[in-house]
Amino acid sequence: MKTSMLFIVLLYEIVTICGVALWLKRGKSQSAHNDSEFALGGRSLPVGVVAATMALTVLGTAHILGVFEMVWGVGAAAIWFSIAHVILLVVVCYSTGLWVRRLRVTTVPELLEHLFGKGIRVLVSCVMAGIIFGILTIETQGLGIIINAMTGWGITNGAIAGGVIGIFYVVLAGMKEVGWINLINAVVMYVGLILATIFMALRLPGGNFDSVAEHFVSQDMDYMISVFGNSQILMTFTLGMVVAVLFSQSVNQMLLQTAMSAKDEKTIKKALWIAAPINGLFGVFAVVLGLTAMTIPEFAELGPKKAATQMLVEYLPPWLGALLLASFLAAILSTFAMTALSPATIFSNDIYKGLFKPDATEAQMTKVTQIAIVVLASIAIAVASFLPPILAAMTWLFAWLIPVFFIIIFGLFWQRSALAALITLVTVWAGNFLWSFSDIALNLGLLKSNAVMALTASVVVGCVANLMIKGEKAYFKSQTYLDLKETNY
Template identity: 50%
Template sequence: MDSVNHWGILLAVMFYEIVVIVGIGAFLKTRERKSSSCEIGGFTLAGRSLPWPVVGVTLALTVLGSPHIFGVLEMTWHIGAVSVWFGLAHVVLLVVACTSTGLWARRLNITTMPEMLSLIFGGTPRLMVSCVMAGMVWGILTLEAQGLGIIISTISGLPIAKGAIIGGMLGTLYVVLAGMKEIGWVNLVNCFIMYVGLILAFIYIAQGIPFGGWDGVAAVYLERGQGFMLSMTGTPQLLLTFGVGTVLATVTCHSVAQQLIQPALAAKDEKTIKKALWLAAPLNGFFCVFVVCIGLAAKIDPAVNSLGPKLAGPAMFMHYLPPWLIALLFATFLAAVLSSFAASVLAPATIFTIDIYKNFFRPNLCEKEEALVTRIGIVVLAALAIFAAGNMPPIVSAINWLFAWITPVFFLILFGLFWRRSSIAATTTLLVAWSVNMLWSFTSLAEVLGVADVPNVYPALISSLVVSIVMLLTTRTEPGLFRKQIFITA
């Protein structure tokens, strides 16, 4: 396909995104003008009014972005079908979020997860988690910006860094117009088209690859003595380090992280969150299966494998699909990554606005000013992420490292709601777990212990559990927040 057609596809993709984003944004802004100027949570939480289909789709797409598409394509190149555990981990995550952590957050009527830490443990843990969680989510944002750059680069031939600038501008527009309402309703429009495009692409590629379809791809790996690449269990080492490690990292981080919980907080009520699970889990879970198959084919396809792990998978779509399907598929891929980008830039901006600006400087912050400060935060954070996206590490490896930073927060919230709570215990647990994570990341500790392949989530999880339990058993504590509330009510 020549460069003119490439640019024609890019223009078609951009036209689709701009029409959907601006059209829905304008509609929502028109409705907003008719409502109260100080509606609580109107920009950051959609006025806590989203229905279950919007919540379900938004939960699914918030954690279905660059890592699920380009991260899994890249990881499949290296470790094969065991990469599907990244998708399975997010199904488990959505179950946990929709049946527990999301419900707890909605019940407490908070705006941010650090605010929940304040209710349980007080101001010091809230400030600590605000800073680290905002940084962690911003790290994810840089990976989403990288994914936007890969999409634009694949279509146009531009460098990934320049593609990230174009995609990042779209992502900023996505969220800055109407906040969480914009994210939710645009997601609903895009989701159906995304799955139609992916299924059609899967069929077309199966007919075009020079191995006799997907069975032929499997035969090539078997002939090469790489049968483990076809198994979702891989090798015992891969299953333990990547498979189980990814499930632990994803669930203990994202189930209490701001960018996933924020759509749950925007739901009408707890019943809406529970109902949303039945849409969110299958929409997210099936996606990885398609992507892993395409990644396996890309690694052995002579037409694209010279491009390497980051670009070979995306290049397959350009090589085997007709122009109309390329435009449809990349428009929906871009929509998925834009959704995650939007959620990942809204989350730290919300944390800054609520947990820093409002908490310390403007306790009586009006909705209009809250929206303004959040929008400024969105623009600044997006610009920084776009700048960093041009030179980033492998996506899934980086994201699992980022997840480990929030692991102690998961256990502190669990214990603090249902068992015991202590500000000293929480502060100590956070400091120890983060110190262990730093040592594991930036020193030779793992190599000295002979466990260099063990991901950060394991030491973060073990240190979090041990320190929090010991501290809660040996220091002065209060009953868990929900236990205390039940006791008072009784």
């Protein structure tokens, strides 16, 4: 066990979490109470906090350990996971993020009630909360892998320890704490990552990464060091990944909750210029380190889940290894926090208040949200070690939210038909189920990509349903929106 490294990492996390929480508690006692303080940080987050939180919300286990793992199958093409998220951040900061902030909603399902009524809101609430919970279990697995690298406790016990820290992280002060800690973690992460990459290069023959490239070329695996891979990788992994990320995460509560928390729309637009580089450049470092681990026999034999993290623990100076693992743990904790807070917010706002207690006070809502965080995180800890490869699981989960993106676009700009929205959702979800658990794609000679299937079905079924079923005027053309716009400005 790397006792000193573990001590430094845990000390960093505890000091950061407790320090920011105490600072925010003091500030809260000196300011006016805000009805959305816990879940949305009082809708007051500044540019730096919004940017760091957007970047780190989608830069967790999938970007770090998922890319380390995925390079074993697709090589440098794993960078497309990061490229897809840069495109995603552009879409969020210049469209969906602005819309939810302008309409002052607390959850994405609340927006759907404005468009299609309570039935669609409840239906999507249940599915979206389940999807985000699925991502939460993957983030918990990531915490387990990082802690196992330092302790040798195994992923299961590491997930328990990491999950406890994660619950502590988000419950103390809610969205505002997560945001400000993310700002600190983003700086620490990049300092550690850049230094680690330099130190790793110096440990290799020639003091650079040329030996890594030569390893794959000598084995006739040139495609492993190409960002485009080969034709099969391009058509299956790359296309599916970009579609899944772009059309699902752009309407996912876990990312849009940050936009809802921003001070104003200008803050969201400005945040893009910080969030996109933070998120996108990380993939370059992760791919390089993942490929390097594959070329060193003592780490390659550990397999995709453990090779890169163990290499960093063994090859880096203890102080740098501790700094890097602390930053990795912090990035994963950030996504863990948002994937715990988001479904808990959906439950408290759309289920508890929406269906059972419409007159719930802010104090009651906060308590229900905190209880939901603890329950969801506890279940995630229990199942974390039984999960499939990280990016494969992420892509599958993302596909379920693709039809939600299209019904929102239809409702905002075309027309609002609850029946057409329901037909689109149910058809695509049924198709996703069949694509996952049957050989229908193989029998039809089609691409076995849930994301591409969901995209195609959402567009075709959504357009046909809206052409055949007459609905109300598009929300952005409605008097309700025009009145709201006049009030806001």
